[in-house]
Amino acid sequence: MMHRLLIVDDEPYIVSSLKELFEEAEHLELDIYCAGSAMDAIARLEQTRIDIVLSDIRMPGMTGLELLAHIRRRWPACKVIFLSGHNEFSYVQEALRQGSAGYLLKTDDEEEIVLAVANVIAGMNGEQHAQVSIEKAQLRMRQAQPLLQRGFLTELAEGELLADDATRAKRFQELELGLRADRPFMLVIGRVDRWDEKYSAMDKELLLYAVQNIAEEVVSHAGAFVPVMSDRSRFFWFIQVGGSEVDGEVPARFVQESLDFIQNQCESLLSVPISLASTEQEIAWDELPDYYGRLNRLLIRGLGQGDRMLLYEKQEEDPDSETSISRWHSELNQLGTLLDSGNREAFLQLLESILGRTAGRSYGIVQETYYMIATLLLSNMNRWGVYEAVSNKLPINRLLHLDGHVSWQVAGDYLKRTAEVIFALLDQDKSAKSNEVVDQLHGYIHEHIEGDLSLSRLADLVGLNSSYLCRLYKQLTGSGLSEYITELKLTKAKELLRDPQLKIGEVALRIGLDPGYFSRYFKKMTTLSPQEYREKAAIRSSE
Known part of the structure; x- marks a missing residue:
C-alpha cells in the first residue's frame, strides 16, 4: 500500500538528502513530498492527505511542536517523527507527550531513519489499527x-x-x-x-x-x-x-x-x-x-x-390476480435496477425467471411483460448511446413488435440476446475508457518527465482517487505506475547520455532528478556510472 511522506526542514540540503534516501528505500512504497518550512508544510497539508511527517523540531517562524498541533487538528491519523540536531531532553519529552511517533537525531545512521519510518508504517497497517477501526464500525452499526x-x-x-x-x-x-x-x-x-x-x-x-x-x-x-x-x-x-x-x-x-x-x-x-x-x-x-x-x-x-x-x-392461487401482477411489476422494476448497476449475471438470471413464468399466462400479461422489458432495454440503449451499435448486431426493428416473433420462446430468446449485446458493449466501453486513462497518463509522463510526477498530481490529472489509480493502473498494465516512471526516466537518461554535448548534470535535470542523486540512481539501475555508460555507448556507435 502506498503511503505519503512529507519531509519538513529549513535546510535544503537536509530535505534533498532525506528525499534521496527514501527514494532508494523502494520497499517502503512512499509517495514523497517536501517542504522548506512549517508554513510550507501546512500549505501542503491543506491540499493533500499525508500519512507520515518527518520534520525538524526547531525551525524559524514555527517550531515542529506547533506544526504537530496543526497536524493533529487537520489529519488526526497522521504520524509525526521529529528530527533534531541536538539531543534536547525537554523537546523529546514534549514531543512524545503530544503524540509524536518518534524522535531522531540528524546524526543518526541513515538505516535508523529508514527503520523508524518503516516501523511507523508497520504500526499503521497492524492489527491494533484494524481492531480500532472495526470497533468503531461496530459501535456505529449498533447505533x-x-x-x-x-x-x-x-x-x-x-x-x-x-x-x-x-x-x-x-x-x-x-x-x-x-x-x-x-x-x-x-x-x-x-x-x-x-x-x-x-x-x-x-x-x-x-x-x-x-x-x-x-x-x-x-x-x-x-x-x-x-x-x-x-x-x-x-x-x-x-x-x-x-x-x-x-x-x-x-x-x-x-x-x-x-x-x-x-x-x-x-x-x-x-x-x-x-x-x-x-x-x-x-x-x-x-x-x-x-x-x-x-x-x-x-x-x-x-x-x-x-x-x-x-x-x-385469504391466500389466492390465481396467477393473474392483482397481487401476482403487483409482484410482477416489482420484479420488472428490479430488472431496471440491475441493468443500471451493470449487474449482468443477476439481470440475466432474473430475466430468465420472469420469461419462464410468463409462458402460459394470459395474453395481456404476456404483452405487458414483453413490452416493459423491451422498453427498458430501448431506454438504456439510448441513454448509453449504444443504439446504433446494437442495431448492427441484431434486427432492432423487432424489439417493439411482439407479433413479429413466432412464439413466446423465440420472443424471450430475442430479449435475452439483446440484453447480452448491451452488456458486452458496456464492457467494451469501460475497457476503452480505462485505456484512455492509461494513454493520458503515459502522454503526460512523457511530456513532463522532468516535472512533478507525484501520485497526487497524476491522480488529479485523470480525476481519480490516488489509491484507486494505483490499483487500476496495475490491473490494466500488469506493472506499477512508479515502476513505469522509473523505467521511462532510465530510458530517457540513456538516450540523453548518448549526446556528448550534454553535461551529466543537465541530463539529470532533464529527467527530473537531483544531479547529486542521479549518479547513484543510474549505477543502481545499470551497474554503470553515467560516464561509463556514455563511454561504452560512444564506442558502440563508432564500431
Whole structure:
C-alpha cells in the first residue's frame, strides 16, 4: 500500500538528502513530498492527505511542536517523527507527550531513519489499527441498527430485495431481529385511522411507539414480534408464534384473537383508533411482497367501512390476480435496477425467471411483460448511446413488435440476446475508457518527465482517487505506475547520455532528478556510472 511522506526542514540540503534516501528505500512504497518550512508544510497539508511527517523540531517562524498541533487538528491519523540536531531532553519529552511517533537525531545512521519510518508504517497497517477501526464500525452499526432493521424489512416487504433463505437468515442474525428464515409467519398491516388535532408530530410518534408496546406485550410471550413503523400513521408487524399443535391453525387463531384485544386496548388506553389487516394463515417469506401489497390495498378498499377495521386476507392461487401482477411489476422494476448497476449475471438470471413464468399466462400479461422489458432495454440503449451499435448486431426493428416473433420462446430468446449485446458493449466501453486513462497518463509522463510526477498530481490529472489509480493502473498494465516512471526516466537518461554535448548534470535535470542523486540512481539501475555508460555507448556507435 502506498503511503505519503512529507519531509519538513529549513535546510535544503537536509530535505534533498532525506528525499534521496527514501527514494532508494523502494520497499517502503512512499509517495514523497517536501517542504522548506512549517508554513510550507501546512500549505501542503491543506491540499493533500499525508500519512507520515518527518520534520525538524526547531525551525524559524514555527517550531515542529506547533506544526504537530496543526497536524493533529487537520489529519488526526497522521504520524509525526521529529528530527533534531541536538539531543534536547525537554523537546523529546514534549514531543512524545503530544503524540509524536518518534524522535531522531540528524546524526543518526541513515538505516535508523529508514527503520523508524518503516516501523511507523508497520504500526499503521497492524492489527491494533484494524481492531480500532472495526470497533468503531461496530459501535456505529449498533447505533444505526434500528434504522437498518427498518430499512431492510421495508425493502423485503416491498419486494426490492430478492433474498433466499440463507441470505435472510444471515441478515436476521446480523440485525438481531429474532425472526427465523426457515419458518412461516403472520403479517399484519395497520394504520391510525385519525389523530386528534391537539397532537404534535412528536406526540404522534410517541403514541405509535405506545401502540407497538401494547402489541408486543400481548403477542411476544407466544413467539417473535417485530414491528416496523412506515410513517407517523402506518406500521406493519411480523409475528412468528411457536408451539403450534395443529399446523397453521393455532398460530392464526391466536393472532386473530390478539389483534381484536390490541385494537380495543389502543382505543381505551390511548384514545387512538387503529385499523388492522392480517393474513388469514401463516405465509412463507417468498410470499411477503405479495401479501404486503395485498393487505395495504385491503385497508384502502375498506376505507368506506369507517374506523377500527379488522380485516383478513385469504391466500389466492390465481396467477393473474392483482397481487401476482403487483409482484410482477416489482420484479420488472428490479430488472431496471440491475441493468443500471451493470449487474449482468443477476439481470440475466432474473430475466430468465420472469420469461419462464410468463409462458402460459394470459395474453395481456404476456404483452405487458414483453413490452416493459423491451422498453427498458430501448431506454438504456439510448441513454448509453449504444443504439446504433446494437442495431448492427441484431434486427432492432423487432424489439417493439411482439407479433413479429413466432412464439413466446423465440420472443424471450430475442430479449435475452439483446440484453447480452448491451452488456458486452458496456464492457467494451469501460475497457476503452480505462485505456484512455492509461494513454493520458503515459502522454503526460512523457511530456513532463522532468516535472512533478507525484501520485497526487497524476491522480488529479485523470480525476481519480490516488489509491484507486494505483490499483487500476496495475490491473490494466500488469506493472506499477512508479515502476513505469522509473523505467521511462532510465530510458530517457540513456538516450540523453548518448549526446556528448550534454553535461551529466543537465541530463539529470532533464529527467527530473537531483544531479547529486542521479549518479547513484543510474549505477543502481545499470551497474554503470553515467560516464561509463556514455563511454561504452560512444564506442558502440563508432564500431
